[in-house]
Amino acid sequence: MNLKYWDELAPRSIGPAGMSGRVTAIDVHPQNKDIFYVGTASGGLWTSRNGGISFEPIFDRQKYLGIGAVAVSDANPSIIWAGTGEGNPRNSASYGGGIYKSPDGGKSWQHMGLEATRHIHRVLAHPTDADVAYAGALGSMWGPNKERGVYRTTDGGKTWENVLYIDEGTGIADLVMDPSNPRKIIAATWTFDRDPDFFNSGGPGSGIWITHDGGDTWERRTAKDGLPKGDLGRIGLAIAASKPNIVYALVEAKTNGLYKSTDGGSTWKLVTDKNIGDRPFYYAEIYVDPQNENRLFDVATYVSRSEDGGRTWQQIADYGNSVHPDHHAFWIDKDDPEFILDGNDGGMNISRDGGDTWHFAANLPLAQFYHINYDLSFPYNIGGGMQDNGSWVGPSQGLKAGGITDADWQEVYFGDGFDLIFKPGDPNTVYAASQGGALGRVNRRTGKTTSIRPVHPDGTFLRFNWNAPIAQSPTNDCTIYIGSQFVHKSTDCGDSWTIISPDLTTNDSTKQRQMSSGGLTIDATQAENHTTLLAIVPNRVGYGDNTLWVSSDDGKLHLTRDGGKNWTDLSKRLPGMTPGSWIPYIEPSPHRASEAFVVVNDYRRNDRQPMVFHTTDFGETFTRLVDESDVSGHALSIVQDPVEPKLLFLGTDQGLWVSFNYGKDWTHYNHTFPNVSVRDLKIHPREHDLIIGTFGRAAWILDDIRPFRAIAQSGVEMLRDSFAVFPAPDAYQWEYRSYQGTRFYAQGQFQGQDRRGGAMLSFYVMPQAPKAKGKMEAKAVPAMADAKGKKGEKAPAPAATATDKPDVSRLLAYPQAPAGVVEDLPTFSAAAMASQARPRAESPDPVEGPKGKVKIQVVDVQTGDTIRTYRITPQWGMNRTSWNMRRDGVSFPSRREAREDADPAPGASVTPGVYEVVMTYGKQVGKTLLTVHADPREKTAPNAFAEREKLQAELDTTIVRVDAAWTDLRNAGKSIKTVQGLLADAPKAVKDSLEKDAKALLKQIADLEEIYTEKEDLKGIQRNPTNLQSKLFEASRYIRQVEGQPSQMATVSLGHFQNAAADFVNKVELFMGGDFAAFRREVAAANLSPFGKL
Helix, strand or coil, X not given: CCHHHCHHHCCEEEECCCCCCCEEEEEECCCCCCCEEEEECCCCEEEXXXXXXCCEECCCCCCCCCEEEEEECCCCCCCEEEEECCCCCCCCCCCCCCEEEECXXXXXXXXXXXXXXXXXXXXXXXXXXXXXXXXXXXXXXXXXXXXXXXXXXXXXXXXXXXXXXXXXXXXEEEEEEECCEEEEXXXXXXXXXXXXXXXXXXXXXXXXXXXXXXXXXXEEECHHHCCCCCCECCEEEEECCCCCCCEXXXXXXXXXXEEEECCCCCCCEEEECCCCCCCCCCCCEEEEECCEEEEEEEECCCXXXXXXCCCCCEEEECHHHCCCCCEEEEEECCCCCCCEXXXXXXEEEEECCCCCCCEECCCCCCCEECCCEECCCCCCEEEEEECCCEEEEXXXXXXXXXXXXXXXXXXXXXXXXXXXXXXXXXEEEEEEEEHHHEEEEEECCCCCEEECCCCCCCCCCCXXXXXXXXXXXXXXXXXXXXXXXXXXXXXXXXXXXXXXXXCCCCCCHHHCCHHHCEECCCCCCCXXXXXXXXXXXXXXXXXXXXXXXXXXXXXXXXXXXXXXXXXXXXXXXXXXXCCCCEEEEEEECCCCCCCEEEEEEEHHHCEEEEEEEEECCCCCCCEEEECCCCCCCCEEEEEECCCCCCCEEEEECCEEEEECCCCCCCEECCCCCCCCCEEEEEECCCCCCEEEEEECCCEEEECCCHHHHHHHHHCHHHHCCCXXXXXXXXEEECCCECXXXXXXXXXXXXXXXXXXXXXXXXXXXXXXXXXXXXXXXXXXXCCCCCCCCCCCCCCCCCHHHCCCCCCCHHHHCCCCCCCCEEECCCCCCCHHHHHHCCCCCCCCCCCCCCCCCEEEEEEECCCCCEEEEEEECCCCEEEEEEECCEEECCCCCCCCCCCCCCCCCEEEECCCEEEEEEEEECCEEEEEEEEEEECCCCCCCCCCCHHHHHXXXXXXXXXXXXXXXXXXXXXXXXXXXXXXXXXXXXXXXXXXXXXXXXXXXXXXXXXXXXXXXXXXXXXXXXXXXXXXXXXXXXXXXXXXXXXXXXXXXXXXXXXXXXXXXXXHHHHXXXXXXXXXXXXXXXXXXXXXXXXXXX
């Protein structure tokens, strides 16, 4: 058993995509310009095969989804190179793990090494030799490492040689190849260093280097050659394809400037130092029109274009033409320079006129959520803040035609979005935070926003983190918290604040230097604010607002149990935590007041090990719950199931993990979920859905985690049974709206994956392996063992919830692919769904599916009646289906023949109440109770549906009579046609008489059928509102709407149908007892009767 049998329990991507997210690299198929490859900061690699109409992810199964570079081989366009680790080293950049190669256009990938380089910003593919490629590695952005510089392969990536290395702190900022001479390459080296509280761009290692022999030897260009004196910083390079002797360099120095060489890079001259290079650490990109050496593009905060070789500039992509700022990726078609692709912090834009106008690709869901939250609306909303894209609120379900679209999402706060809280009891009011502690109280209905960030009463400077924590009291709707170096508390919804703590950080002044951060170019945006609080979390059970857990970005963990009067420093009780580590996430247990989980990471100091600690005694002692032997990627978030304490979900920088045994063992839940950074996790208390906030792929929902809960409660034994049924969630008879914004949206609009309609039912069929001669046998579930051995530092389950159930980690373990090779298939083939595609699980073993069907019976608990019976075809493993909350119906008259073994047709909607669902598979039977609710958004009386049931019964009775008459007609027609087939050998007189009568009778039957419906084999369209079928549909429609007293339309339309039905049945009976009976006697007399004994 492995995760390929869990496809039905896949999280669904709900977006949003309207603000997209950071695009970092773009390349295009050299022979088919409709094929794009789009690399993203932390959302993987995507492709479009239709010129940007739709996109699908092609890299989701790889270990690292941060893309720094992508290159399509001109020599063999089926070969794609992907360098991982974003090359724009901002505070939230995702690190990578080397270079990957696809031999088949992105269908499969091989890891080709260089894992320790961490950030590869450029990849060059040789234009004529597919085995030769160059990788420009920036190296680790969080500390020194030797794996930096230019790497070359001459054997297709099997081996790499570091052909340009400066030092442990200097990597590659840019790498360009002469289009007329692939042995000539120019490299820009960059000395860069980032600490948690500061970064520095610039140093003696930065510079421009040129090779004329494919990298064997390099020459450095210096101030003697016309470059600026002193230390240099980040440098962007561009070679003019139309005149390769012209090279441009965008140079960060004491004074940033654009430099030009007219001799292939040997000597340089300053072109301009005005309005150029505004934020080089984040973007330093310069591009040349491949057919015009004087047309340049400066890709920075905005995109600017120069027509005179860089002397003057005009902005062409900015707020004025509604293009997101902060640009990182650019591609110009060498054959048609009017065709441009641009990547920025808000996704991708396409221009077909050289940058004058732009089309936004609105179906790339790349949002980087820092936090995710929910309300208790019906259906519930989720909300959260995103890197450089504000704070948004959207629905968990669409409940409208077209599902969840970008039009359903509302931006409530701008800036770099962080935490968002729904005010309890008033989901119209939210609190939303942006960078540096900015906090707003927002009325979602009107848009009114009130700034409520605290101000210290005596003017003390408040140090708010880039991602400052806010929290809602569990006991008081208007009590909220925010953290600077202090904990601030408001009891009036943010109108006033009280400081309830001392400084809970180290207050280390040597780490409060953010105002001078940046190096050669100051970049003090509050992103490096340090010695600040990161998490404030009230206890979830007991003690109300008295118990608060608080953590900081410099390794401090505190607890108060008296509302802030006294604080206990727990920092030194976390075993193995390096002092000064970040503590970004705390999860107090929903089961016990003394229990909590604490997430720690220290990747900002080059330590990428995952750390989660667990306490059951208010922090007196901690045990380490997670380390590098359990999961991959540094830990970011954790949540404990509010019902079953052994069930835990963990988010790391490399995806989602689940434990069924209190963290003893972990399973990577990546079969249908990308290996994306998971920053936040919540479990909705009413719907029991897992809500997933990703940093790179927007928001996801894993509907109904009850199957996970059942496994955690019962252990693996329940999956040893050949058949198991899981508890069902409550179901709602939702009303659905029509389309919003766009009706016919074709394939270019994002469509989130909506929750399946109806009552959700989950069950399990144990996979079987083939026996000899085609027989099937049950697959044995292997005995479980501790995959990690005895380390002595794992947290035992608390005694109150201890279990000896076997571990299920191997049951869920994803099968390992051959070393270095991982299949990565496109996610959805349907173009309309491509934009929100999720990773596809591997195909099941090539064996037969389960034998037989699962019979589903629904029993009304109040009456004991079985009101619905139908069957479905199961698949191996986990199954998820839906009952549409309709009872067995009656058959409508139809010309289509019904199968003898057909299930009863679905009928009218059931009355809200409690039902028992009985599932039978072979001799195995499973049951679950299910509560059906009316749409909670509608006001309905308890007995509102009694009259509807009464009218529906009358309607069904009439339909049965009509169907019986219709069946008589259809059978009569068949019999008459059978007689016609027997007339060939009859005497002529008999033949002529019967043929004449047969034709007349068939004409009568056709006329009678037309009373009910349109003419058989009608050419064209005929909607006849006077026929019996139209009267049936009208009555059915009005009766479906009855909630309480029947409407006039319901009773009148039912009466019309009943009267017309009686007339129809009467006419059929007259025909059957008259002309058709006479015909039968005539046929019998001729000894031709197909009717049997009269």
